[in-house]
Amino acid sequence: MRSRTPGFVGARLREAREVRGFTAVALCEMRGVTVSPQAISQYETGRATPSPEVLSAIATAVNLPEHFFLMPLRKSDRGTIFYRSMSSATKSARSRAQRRFDWLRDIARYLSEFVDFPESRFPVLNLPTDPIELSDDEIDEAAAEVRRFWNMGDGPIANMVLLLENQGAVIARDKLSAETLDGLSEFVAEDKRPYIIVGTDKGSPARWRFDLAHELGHVVLHAHVRPELLVRAEHFKRIEEQAHRFAGAFLLPLEPFAEDFFSADLDTLVAIKPKWKVSIAMMITRASRAGLIDDSTARRLWINSSRRGWRREEPYDDVMEVEEPRLLRRSFELILQNGTQTAEDVVARLALSLPDVESLAGLTRGFLSDFAPVTLRDLPRADTTTDRRIPGKVVSLPLRNRTF
Amino acid sequence: MTPEDIGVALDRYLGDRTMRALLQAVFQSYAVAHADSRARFTPRQYENIVGYEVRCQLEDALGGIAERATGVSASEERAPGAKWNRTQLRVGPLLLVENAVETPCALVKSAAFRQTLARTNELSLFDNSDEHAGGLLYVALLHSRSDWRDPAERQKWRHLPGSAYLAVPDPDVRVYLHEINLFDRFPDVVVASTPQEWNVEAHIQYLDRARKNWAV
Numbered sequence: 001m002r003s004r005t006p007g008f009v010g011a012r013l014r015e016a017r018e019v020r021g022f023t024a025v026a027l028c029e030m031r032g033v034t035v036s037p038q039a040i041s042q043y044e045t046g047r048a049t050p051s052p053e054v055l056s057a058i059a060t061a062v063n064l065p066e067h068f069f070l071m072p073l074r075k076s077d078r079g080t081i082f083y084r085s086m087s088s089a090t091k092s093a094r095s096r097a098q099r100r101f102d103w104l105r106d107i108a109r110y111l112s113e114f115v116d117f118p119e120s121r122f123p124v125l126n127l128p129t130d131p132i133e134l135s136d137d138e139i140d141e142a143a144a145e146v147r148r149f150w151n152m153g154d155g156p157i158a159n160m161v162l163l164l165e166n167q168g169a170v171i172a173r174d175k176l177s178a179e180t181l182d183g184l185s186e187f188v189a190e191d192k193r194p195y196i197i198v199g200t201d202k203g204s205p206a207r208w209r210f211d212l213a214h215e216l217g218h219v220v221l222h223a224h225v226r227p228e229l230l231v232r233a234e235h236f237k238r239i240e241e242q243a244h245r246f247a248g249a250f251l252l253p254l255e256p257f258a259e260d261f262f263s264a265d266l267d268t269l270v271a272i273k274p275k276w277k278v279s280i281a282m283m284i285t286r287a288s289r290a291g292l293i294d295d296s297t298a299r300r301l302w303i304n305s306s307r308r309g310w311r312r313e314e315p316y317d318d319v320m321e322v323e324e325p326r327l328l329r330r331s332f333e334l335i336l337q338n339g340t341q342t343a344e345d346v347v348a349r350l351a352l353s354l355p356d357v358e359s360l361a362g363l364t365r366g367f368l369s370d371f372a373p374v375t376l377r378d379l380p381r382a383d384t385t386t387d388r389r390i391p392g393k394v395v396s397l398p399l400r401n402r403t404f
Numbered sequence: 405m406t407p408e409d410i411g412v413a414l415d416r417y418l419g420d421r422t423m424r425a426l427l428q429a430v431f432q433s434y435a436v437a438h439a440d441s442r443a444r445f446t447p448r449q450y451e452n453i454v455g456y457e458v459r460c461q462l463e464d465a466l467g468g469i470a471e472r473a474t475g476v477s478a479s480e481e482r483a484p485g486a487k488w489n490r491t492q493l494r495v496g497p498l499l500l501v502e503n504a505v506e507t508p509c510a511l512v513k514s515a516a517f518r519q520t521l522a523r524t525n526e527l528s529l530f531d532n533s534d535e536h537a538g539g540l541l542y543v544a545l546l547h548s549r550s551d552w553r554d555p556a557e558r559q560k561w562r563h564l565p566g567s568a569y570l571a572v573p574d575p576d577v578r579v580y581l582h583e584i585n586l587f588d589r590f591p592d593v594v595v596a597s598t599p600q601e602w603n604v605e606a607h608i609q610y611l612d613r614a615r616k617n618w619a620v
């Protein structure tokens with residue numbers, strides 16, 4: 001075996017290909033990659049390593065730094081990753097998503113060397129060990145219990161991303177390049193916190209909130225689920241239904257939602273959508289499953305919703321705020337701003353391209369590569385001789401008092 | 405049957421939940437109708453159509469309330485010779501329809517169907533028994549446009565109803581035997597349905613204007 005790049009890790013080449021969605025043949029067709037698909041296969045299986053020139057060409061083709069291919073593999077501490085829509089998602093889409101998920105974990109672990117993330121506060125509920133035995137009532141109660149655990153009351157949730165980040169979750173919004181994949185999550189035992197990626201290939205702000213609540217459902221309900229369980233289609237389907245049910249109960253607590261949903265017509269749902277920040281489709285589903293409306297009413301609402309074109313786009317979808325993750329973004333801002341790390345350090349440590357890091361961390365494109373620290377100017381001190389006992393002018397602001 | 409008895413009957417059969425839903429429906433119907441009519445028509449046609457659309461929206465919402473509430477049923481009725489399909493809600497012995505009126509709690513205009521309905525108001529209905537022996541008590545959900553002195557305010561807040569009442573007329577529709585001001589009964593719904601920029605004073609004025617003896 002000729003060894004032309006000492007330390008080359010073949011599995012990293014496979015990882016790079018999977019993330020970029022390249023087959024071995026496609027990679028060989030990229031500029032400068034002057035080797036055959038068989039050679040790529042040999043690199044990946046460790047039977048050969050590329051020359052420095054070929055390694056450089058491959059790194060350019062997949063837009064990753066060369067030392068990415070020299071990085072040791074991560075410890076195999078994989079728990080259970082829950083993929084939403086796994087049944088219809090292609091294997092390559094799942095592989096790509098899983099790789100991006102690993103990168104997200106790498107980024108979070110790197111940042112946690114410099115920044116204290118919020119303490120992880122996810123309740124451990126007393127639920128049946130076998131999730132298939134979970135009843136709908138138990139799921140509804142679990143959603144209520146999580147709200148109680150976090151002292152949330154039963155009102156609308158202003159910002160799902162912020163809520164989960166404050167409880168210690170690491171969240172990314174990422175293009176998963178697969179419309180069949182809405183998101184994925186894993187509770188990483190080693191870090192004692194969940195990681196969640198919400199796919200942004202399709203959807204709306206309300207839908208993405210639901211995706212997060214769905215993943216929270218997995219974290220809370222399915223801590224004991226082993227990957228083998230998800231292989232069987234009926235088990236997978238049931239697990240997904242449970243997470244859906246949890247999401248509905250968590251986002252729309254029954255009593256206040258029932259009070260707002262006073263009339264089973266679409267205009268009522270449109271009116272309350274900005275308050276609950278939940279899609280109309282989701283509200284119909286919740287109302288139907290909770291028994292607030294019967295099947296014929298639900299059917300009528302679905303038909304009328306479809307007639308209004310709301311299967312494609314609902315009212316307020318274009319004006320609702322997209323909830324962006326802040327934890328990783330602010331962590332980067334902090335460590336770069338105070339000089340703890342530089343963009344070069346980030347590349348050296350993570351062995352990822354800056355656009356990949358920016359994307360997963362919710363940073364604007366170019367934030368890392370163009371970063372220039374801002375420093376405080378040496379301003380003259382404030383005049384401390386002024387007598388502060390002299391009252392200033394009081395400016396009265398209109399107060400909004402909504403009580404009688 | 406005394407007015408107090410009628411009040412007891414309304415509380416018993418409608419209850420706070422349905423009454424609250426009726427008020428929510430009034431607010432929603434005005435808001436949707438105005439937004440929809442304004443978006444579709446010229447200002448002149450908007451003036452022409454919006455009153456009808458408010459009623460259509462409200463009739464529709466009444467049907468939705470029946471689908472949501474236990475013990476409430478809705479039916480579409482058309483009186484002989486009438487051109488309007490009315491949604492009637494039935495809750496126990498109560499028969500409820502909506503009526504647009506000019507001022508808060510004004511008497512509904514005399515119409516054959518109303519008098520027919522009102523004549524069902526057998527005042528001895530509840531005298532001796534809690535059970536209703538097949539008789540009906542006609543209840544009108546009255547709603548009116550909001551009334552503002554300032555033309556700018558009138559233009560700005562016209563999507564808000566001026567009042568909402570439940571009223572039970574005598575058999576000849578000459579007087580209401582009992583009435584409930586839904587704005588006063590559920591001020592929290594009023595607050596939740598009115599502009600956030602309003603302060604307490606604005607709300608007090610709005611509630612005042614919704615009272616039937618309010619003088620312009």
